[in-house]
Amino acid sequence: MTELSSPSSTPRPQRFIPIAVAGAAAPRSRQGKRLAFQVGFFVLFVLAPVFDLLRYDLNADHAWLLGMEWRLGLDDFLAGKATALEAAGNIMLRLFVPLFAGAGLFIWAAWKWGRLYCGWLCPHFSVVETINKLMARASGKPSVWEKFPLPRWNSDGSPRRVDARWWAVVVPAAVAFAFLWAVVLLTYLLPPAEVYGNLFSGSLTRNQFIFITAATVVLSLEFLFARHLFCRFVCAVGLFQSLAWMSNKDAMVVGFKRDRASDCASCLPERQSACDAVCPMRLKPRNIKRHMFTCTQCAQCVDACGETQRDNPDGPLLAWVSGEAARQNEAGFRAIRER
Structure with a gap:
């Protein structure tokens, strides 16, 4: 440092x-603000597809952004009403310019402040921290790969309490977060009304069922065994x-x-x-x-x-x-x- x-x-x-x-009071105040940002962004992550704030509809073959259809402007070209140059211009203006502008702003923020998105907004990292705390309550260690238990005292001077019964919360919480993530990720690809409607009525299509089941299993294993390892060694955004x-x-x-x-x-x-x-x-x-x-x-x-x-x-x-x-x-x- x-x-x-x-x-x-x-x-x-x-x-x-x-x-x-x-x-x-500063430490608790700052962490309280950070928790508010994390909760708010997690809610946004879940609800963004519902309100068409950001998603790609595989059925309609176009994206939604801020409640509006976002197309690349290729319909006229495919119908023979526009030239290849006009189509290329539409792709540049409607895809690459917004993409590079957003990525540039994101990288500039990281250049100046580091992985602030990860620590204050990322919905995956909020799950990492939540399960870390639950696992520490159950085993005295925030990860199954930790060699030594955490100190027996918290930073505020209170004793750290460990109770193996908390494992009954750790595993269901990891699976619940994984299931939620699987469903939400699917709503970024298919109409949310269709996904939630089929889910609540128990009438998921074969592909929807396979996607949610496979994603839940993979994410459950990741949340239980490789949370911070994913953030450190795998996540491209990080x-x-x-x-x-x-x-x-x-x-x-x-x-x-x-x-x-x-x-x-x-x-x-x-x-x-x-x-x-x-x-x-x-x-x-x-x-x-x-x-x-x-x-x-x-x-x-x-x-x-x-x-x-x-x-x-x-x-x-x-x-x-x-x-x-x-x-x-x-x-x-x-x-x-x-x-």
Whole structure:
């Protein structure tokens, strides 16, 4: 992570991202806002096809956007009423220009702020976090692949409670999310009224039944065994965000006051770190930026640090930074290696 101060050099001016609110209530306030964004976007993900905000209709062979039919303008060409040049122009204006403009805006946001979409909006990542928390309640570990259990204490000082009976919630929740995702994905391809009507009446077509069943099985396995692994190593949307973020040395990162590392290593009883425990991607938040390639900017590590250090007059050790403070990241680690 970025080194915010160094005892061996003159402190440089640093620019903090004014998202965190000072005071003990800031962590819960920020995570509350993030939860509201996640819930809102998940609802939008489910309802967008219903209101024709965004979907492609395989039956009608055209897309819907913001309640309007979105066609490529090839009907006249197919009927012999337009030239090939006019058809190519329609494809460029109605497909490639909007596509590249949207992708450009998305990549620019990632270049500046990192995988903010993943941490604050992505409906898949919200499922990842939900099942992580349920699994931690059931087993003390957020993933079946975790080697060691989480610390026995939460960042707010309360004891972490583990009860194996929560497995009765974990598995049904994963299957329920998978089923919901399967149905919603199908409504992006077929008229939602047809899909939901057939589902509620128990009259799904053979292809609809196969799609929903296969997708539910695959997604159930993914949600149970490979949630954050999918986000880290498979998701193309996340990969392009990470590549854009890594190319910008001034991009927003989690900064770390390295000269106070001893405080961070013992912020929980038994000399454990709260920031390591809360990361849903199972990263080490105090690490160098290139080792944080898949950071989703969820700020849970920042907020956990704020809670553990709330009574420390020196304040927390982690904070969002950008600009020159972010550039000190690589320089700080190189200086450590040279000593």
